[in-house]
Amino acid sequence: MSDEPPALRLAGTIRAGRTGLTDRFATPEGLTAWVREQDLSPYLDTAAFTADEAVRVQVVELRQAVRALFARLVAPAPPSRADADALPPFDQALDLLNRAASPVLRQLRWQDEPHEQLAPTVDGTAARLTAALADAAIGFFSDPIAAQVRVCPAPRCVLYFVKRHPRQEWCSIACGNRARAARHYHQHH
Template structure:
């Protein structure tokens, strides 16, 4: 689980590995041992202690928002309303530091509200790259690219995708 720790929203959304099990998705929350491993490694203990049904529900909202961002599609009114209402419980306030610089500070709220706020920040921040879904075989993880042309979540996924492409090109050339 090398992806854990970048963002609670990504920690939650990336609990499904697309096509990992003979083409079937691997859902960490459908397997008690994987759920337990995720709960041990996730950095926010409040998120780790959430009941499974609430985790699954929150994950579906976060994944829907991140999927829309990856496809550059607008959110449905229902999704926008759901995330906005969740995020309303994790306020941002303005503070001035000793040098007179004004900054926004996130105040702690319920963990689902904070995850919703992070989802809003990941998907709507104009000064960052857009959230993407890794297209590598057996991955599908969401990630925030560190450079504009980054196509995969990790170097390992990039290598696997290129290797798979070469393998498929070779098979088609032989046929």
């Protein structure tokens, strides 16, 4: 599992490769594999999760809303080229995210000693999954780190990333190398 925040991992399920865009959520099996790589407790036991087409559609809709919010966050810089023309309007994206999010009930349990237990307040696998992802996105967007989000400007890259160092320009070393190679090619040809 990546150390990126869940909202960035969700937005990063669309990637660009040599043959074009790839979508980890193109099939229910792809969504199932991705969810099983995540820690979404206490909402969902990800090891037992299996997506169907209806859940896949709901999660893709939520992901597009999150990507629309990332696009708004990086403005006035241009949004990711992956799907900028297919994103819902900002107000719709915000409303969808807020409708999907559900609070977690914090309870005090006392067996041998007191401890906190969290329980989701929604029922159903799809509702728990979208609530977990929406709550993670709300936490991310309301955190000061969100001000450091950028769009990777490397050729063919469509990812958002957190700029963790003042000199960081790309989401990865590979993207930096690709950008420098493209710049060198354009200068000498």
